Amino acid sequence: MMKLTLRVWRQKNATAPGRFVTYEAKNVSQDMSFLEMLDVLNEELIGRGEEPIAFEHDCREGICGSCGFMIDGLAHGPKRATTVCQLHMRSFRDGDSLTIEPWRARAFPVVKDLIVDRSAFDRIIQAGGFISAPTGSAPDANAILIPKEHADLAFDGAACIGCGACVAACPNAAAMLFTAAKVSHLGLLPQGQPERDDRVRKMVTVMDGEMFGSCTNIGECEAVCPKEIRLYFIARMNHDLIKAGIKVRKMSQQAARI
Amino acid sequence: MNASAVMMLWGTSIGKKAVMAVTGFILVGFVIGHMLGNLKIYQGEEKFNAYAAWLREVGSPAFGHEQFLWLARLILLMATALHIVAAAQLTQMSYDARPVSYAQKKAIQATYASRTMRWGGVIITLFVVYHILHFTFGAVGFTPGQYKHLSVYRNVVIGFSVWYVAAFYIAAMVALGLHMYHGVWSMFQTLGLNTENAGRPYQALATVSSIVVVLGNISVPTAVLAGLLK
Structure with missing residues (x-):
């Protein structure tokens, strides 16, 4: 004892x-x-x-x-x-x-005591952590082909349980690893493609608005993540956001034409 | 890329970081070029002074006397300003994000370099101001009449023969090396190039480039203090 x-x-x-x-x-x-x-x-x-x-x-x-x-x-x-x-x-x-x-x-x-309110995470998810597909009965397995590497990587991101340890360990209190995992697990799959640009833009905007800090690529989040989500996911989200940013004008031009 | 896309990105924390990455890339390019230029001092007084004179004629005849030099200075100044403004805003954001600090907090894998980026940046900024006042204007670190414009070899030897000035330069270069060690790798992470398979080469690039820049630059004051350059 x-x-x-x-x-x-x-x-x-x-x-x-x-x-x-x-x-x-x-x-x-x-x-x-x-x-x-x-x-x-x-x-x-x-x-x-x-x-x-x-x-x-x-x-x-x-x-x-x-x-x-x-x-x-x-x-x-x-x-x-x-x-x-x-x-x-x-x-x-x-x-x-x-x-x-x-x-x-x-x-x-x-x-109270050791309990914190993590609903800021829920609002990040609400901003875009979903796909707008009609649900119903389960689709046939393998009806949509997905490369094994993409499926594995998407699953690594989907393993996030939203515990908030990444924010807690970050010296900047940034929510980048959480948001990156959520952005990437959908962004890696075919079902997530139609809303990919919109998703990353909205989720990052809400993340910033929730008063999380700014990432300095220090890697403490990765070290404490109980699901071992890697820092690479943050790079993936950065890439998606920059690409989505570049596409902004192109899309508004298309919309104007329609 | 156009104005609205840039503004959309600048409005996000990640976009500001991208600005830091791109301006950092420009500044690292300059630092490497500057270090290679410094090494020309080992070719002797004549060649080193000729190199300094040539810098004022780069791009001739398309560019006039000192025109290219001033263009480069303008670009560097803008890159530095954007780098600092973005860093200040992001730092403020992070300070605001944790109003109550931990009673106890341990770092697991964060490197010393990554945890000292902000202070490193401040030290480098102060150093650059001193460096310009010192070797570009001859306003500090020289007794009246010692500094001669374009006699760069003499200026360097006289400037570094003051031991505490040389020591300050060496310390500043260590700060620059640490800043680059985390910064160069971060550049690729921030721009989203650090994929599942590509991480290691970027880390190696950061390590090699920071060590080379530090050693190359430190060699000059060290050689002056050791009496190898006189």
Whole structure:
């Protein structure tokens, strides 16, 4: 059994000032996930009549993107390609002292304790992260042929769970890796082509408007991404946007002719 | 490319970064050319001074005396201005994006060069101002009467024989090298050329070009201090 000292950010609500509170986590099994360790601590807090530490979580199997906070200055903690729910206490040592704080970004205001509001991501998706195709019954498999490399790459982008770690780890609080993954996974597939230029233009415009920062190609986003989305996706989005920018006038001329 | 497309791009963070990439490309091209010109000092006083005189006659007879030189200076000045304005606006955007900073924050893979781009840019700007006042105008770093226009070889030897001036130049070149190390690679990333398969050559290009520029430029003050150029 391990014992840990946790310095946790406590903030009552979005407007209240927050502060760090130190807790002792006793009887921590190394087989517990980080969230289970917090669950046990919360049980103890509830037993003492204190407010439990609020953190977001849902699937607890690393695929929903709900969980995530900073552990000792690292988004999702020290283990690569892992969400905080899949991080186990064996990654730490008995007697460790850990600082736990929420994602810090103007676009991600703190709701309570470790929970931030990531709806800025939803608004980026709403701006263009979809295809306008009639849905209905599932189409025949392979009715549209897609080169294997494109399908693989599109899937790599689609693996994004929108957890916000890229923004959290970025020294500029930029949302480029998230937006790039969403722009690219559709932009790489035939179904995404009709709206490709429009999509990247709208999503980047909303991204900028949501008060995320500006990318400096530092690569911290890639390093903390639990889905290992690569920096190349950002280059791909840059390329798409510059190309779409060049096409702006050509399109308005065509529209005028129609 | 036309006015409305440029304005649409300038309105986005990525478009401003593209402006930084293109102007950075121009400035890196100049820096490499300038470094190669500096190396001509090893051919001796006569040839080095002749090179400086030739720079004023480039493009002759199509261009008159110093016309091409001033055209180049104008382009460099505009590139520098755009580079700095875009950098300042993007930096402001990033500062605004994180009003509450972390109590603890660690970097995993960010290089020292990538994390010092802004301060590096400020140092390089201050250096360029000093450098122009020093070797172009002879307004600083010389005692009255020491600086002679177009006697570039003498000016360099006299200028760098002051050890702290030479040390400042060397330090500034290290800052330039770091700026280029991240900047040259970033250029390709920002313009979207850094695809899944192409990353490594660009990184290598950034490493080689920054090292060559730094070593080439540092060699001159070092040679003066070592007494090899006199």
